[in-house]
Amino acid sequence: QVQLVESGGGLVQAGGSLRLSCAASGSIFSINAMGWYRQAPGKQRQLVATMPNYGSTNYADSVEGRFTISRDNVKNTVYLQMNSLKPEDTAVYYCNARVVGGISVDYWGKGTLVTVSS
Numbered sequence: 001q002v003q004l005v006e007s008g009g010g011l012v013q014a015g016g017s018l019r020l021s022c023a024a025s026g027s028i029f030s031i032n033a034m035g036w037y038r039q040a041p042g043k044q045r046q047l048v049a050t051m052p053n054y055g056s057t058n059y060a061d062s063v064e065g066r067f068t069i070s071r072d073n074v075k076n077t078v079y080l081q082m083n084s085l086k087p088e089d090t091a092v093y094y095c096n097a098r099v100v101g102g103i104s105v106d107y108w109g110k111g112t113l114v115t116v117s118s
Helices: none
Strands: 002-007 010-013 018-026 033-039 046-052 067-072 077-082 091-100 104-108 112-117
Touching: 002 091, 002 104, 018 033, 018 091, 018 112, 033 067, 033 077, 046 067, 046 077
Parallel strands: 010 112
Antiparallel strands: 002 018, 018 077, 033 046, 033 091, 067 077, 091 104, 091 112
């Protein structure tokens, strides 16, 4: 089992920056990938960025070039640096950890709210 705790959300003006953090605990060595998803009001949850243990990062087209995902394996933490924020980035951001063992299992944090004002 994996537990995820996000932090760093808040209110920011358009064009500003925020850095989200997600600390993983539990069976951290079983994690194959970590990432960030978001859900805007009235919208479906969507991928923001993912970073597998091995391989390339993956960004949504809407955030590529503005957001950067990184992982600190010593701290068991994944970060999302968000720059040039836009009002449409407003959403609850969820940390994700994926465990693959015959079948893929996703673990989720409770989310952190990011509000970008115009």
